[in-house]
Amino acid sequence: MAEAVSPTTSEKSKAPRIGVYICHCGTNIAGSVDISAVEEYARTLPNVAHVDNYQYMCSTPGQGKIEESIKEKGLTGVVVAACSPRLHEPTFRTATKEGGLNPFRFEMANIREQNSWVHMHDREGATEKAKDAIRIAVAKASLLEDLYPKSVPVEHAAMVVGAGVAGMQAALDLANAGIKTYLIEKAPTIGGRMSQLDKTFPTLDCSQCILTPKMVDVGRNENIELMVNSEVEEVEGYIGNFDVTIRRKASGVLSPKEAEARGIVGGGCTGCGDCVPVCPVTKPNPFEMGMAPRKAIYIYHPQVVPLLYTIDWDSCVKCGLCVEACGEKKAIDLEMQDELVKVKVGTVILATGYELFPIENKEEWGYKRYENVITSLEFERLICASGPTGGHLVRPSDGTTPMRIAFVLCAGSRDNTGIGKPYCSRFCCMYSLKHAHQIIEKIPGAVPYLFYMDIRSFGKAYEEFYYRIQDEGAKFIRGRVSNIQEDPKTKNLYVYAEDTLLGRPMELEVDMVVLAAAVQPTDLTNKTRKLFGVSCSQDGWLLEAHPKLNPCGTTTAGVYLAGACQGPKDIPDAVAQAEGAASAASIPIHKGEVELEPYYAMCIEEKCAGCGMCVNLCPYSALSLVEKDGRTVMQVTEAKCKGCGTCGGFCPGGAIWMNHFATPQILAQIDAFLIGGEQ
């Protein structure tokens, strides 16, 4: 039989006296569980010294009941049968502490999320299950021990991964709150998707005009250390002390600072662009969605921050002409290698954004087969004055101005065929209205046709914007586009749909089609989230700690979310969440210390055979073998242990004591469920 007390408990604890408190949660629990039957039952359980029930245990009077009865009845442990411990464990731990007990002498029986709410039509089944849950919890509470969370200092620095508008805002907020902030961006410039947009709904301000000042602020903020061309490579540690390794990809170009570090006085890239005309290699520019050329040495666009050229190694032929052109500045190093940089931060914000769903997968719309079918992002570049056509919307097939333009909304969104995405991409309705407006404004006589399922204009001043575009003469056709065919001669397109308001199929000849493609999280986001132990939803969007009450947090303490990486979000929402995340991420830093859950492993040395099997199992290298009194035994480095219990689940000799999830405690739960508690 396993040891019933932990290796650090010196005296045998006194006989358990457990208080059980059953919550009605209004009718949430009481509606499906017979509270008085459960209460009567709880009184019959071994070790139970007090039973009570209340409408809302989490309320002040509810918590007061716990505090009072601990003192009055001399309780040694507390069981609250209520909602999920993932919601209110902290609340009741505090109450337990207020009552004078160690907060870890508390156990919760989940009789709401995992009982009353899922057995709403089986009162008898739910009531029996609640009784069992309480019996199991009492068994564990009877064996719980005092535990003391460790306080660890928090590094006075933060990291933001992804420098779109969300990441930039989060970094600025943190930096302005006096926190050293590392801003990690995989691209050669900050700005993200927003820098590709022409105008922004519903106010129609120019996207670059409102973004560039922010980019400049980020670039010159003393507290922000900007790392472009960079990705997170490795993460170790935990809240307060994340050790993050960043891979700085070789850009081939030295900043003035880097040049100085190499002893090149007055050198480094000044952004003059002298290298560009001499470079013999031409490639499509991804910033312009491939619709404009760039050289192997390039910048995305003139407003980039930092203003440094970058070499695309996949296309560079290493001819060295740019090195010559650069001359005395000596900014170009064709042999530059990737660099691994280690930084230590207290908290982290992920703001890795989104990408367009590859809409060519929806073959019926002919993207990439028909030249005049383009995506909404391509439209943004074509209508943008600084874009490849100087803001003249033209047909890719022949350079003429399109006069009839069809917009396919929900392209790949709200799509349950298995090829698209089941969710709403949230900003496509609004930007398609914006696109319709831009066409009417820029091309006299041109007509936008919007094929929609329903227009979702939910934000502030959005519905008004919708009416405005209707008044301006945009045509709205309610129906999904089933098929698009190209006339091979004219390259015009025939759009087929069912007009569901008129209830008849329709065909429309247009000059151009714009697909408001669904958005999706990127592969790199998926890789990065795994490094930080952050979960994702079924669709791959990063998962918040709680959809309503903790929308910026994640289940990894110290890691927060901002912007569209958590789900499609327009700019106002992305920025709002970024400010929330920055505020949340700054709290532990300003507090200066955090408490870690004391769930670490301990070695029961008398039982340890020194076999070392556990040592290799630990994903955090927290275990080692040491010599002690002439024997080999395992030793735990508490600061490294995260408390997963993988070692404890394996040790053949039962020599590992997992705090709060110790073998005797779990076996007692199992026995309590199946044989009522007595051995």
Place this chain on the structure above:
Amino acid sequence: MAENPEGWQPRILAIICNWCSYAGADLAGGARIQYPPDVRAIRVMCTGRVDPLFIMKAFTDGADSVLVSGCHFGDCHYLEGNYKAAKRMFLVKSLLKNIGLDDRRLRMTFVSASEGAKWAKVIEDVVNVTRELGPSPFNREFGELKELV
């Protein structure tokens, strides 16, 4: 399906990890997805914590089935606890066969924090399979070998 003894209700133990399956189960609750009430869940931080001893103890205590549920591979909050747990499940399954238990009575599933509907489906499945198999031979009230335990 063989006729099950009257009055028998499956007694099923679930050991589930805090970060994914427990959260998924909570989500099923939030969404009011209904499923049968025959499973009792014990929370551990990670399925890596699941000692084969726990499972064997549950069966010798008369459990009709045991469900272990954690994060998807690659999503374990502690990187790889679920791989280690999954490996151990093979071992336990062969032990079960050795003592004459149908190894379908032990199941490991992967339910993420966003898969409330999947959790409900898993429970339904486990309950159905258990009903199909009938009471465990070691079931304290209805098992053929109840005198042994």
